[in-house]
Amino acid sequence: MPDYKLIASQVASLAEIDRDFVPVLSNAAALLYEGLERINWAGFYLLDRGSLLVGPFQGRVACVRIAIGKGVCGTAVQEGKPLRVEDVHAFPGHIACDSASRSEIVLPIRSGGQIVGVLDIDSPEKGRFTEEDQQGLAQVVKALEESTDFSRLRME
Helix, strand or coil: CCHHHHHHHHHHHHHHHEHHHHHHHHHHHHHHHHHHHCCCEEEEEEEEECEEEEEEEEEEECHHHEEEHHHHHHHHHHHHHCCCEEEEEEEECCCCCCCCCCEEEEEEEECCCCCEEEEEECCCCCCCCCCHHHHHHHHHHHHHHHHEEECCCCCC
């Protein structure tokens, strides 16, 4: 099991250098990609003028924009809660950015009480993510929410 507490503390430490979302999320994506096993994508989608725009990530080429309510990421934003999907091919409206991905976990990120984006992690392994992963990643998201400046996002 990954040391999510350590990853969260590393994210918070990196934000002490510069709180801007670009460097913080870039380094967070790298920490998660290197720290988690059996994944093929780790990164962020950020709210931008009414849809989700790909943000810093590690892994294969990604979808550029995702509509709110579409796919796992857009649905997590619409519902305002984390989604853990055992088999993305069975998820209604799944967007196949990478056909090798089989399972996915998405957690909304909030700033000032509103959702500003999501943490998205994919795996080529069906059923890869557990409740323990979700709880651990929630610690990472909390560290991001507490330490990152999202004020430059184009929310409107």
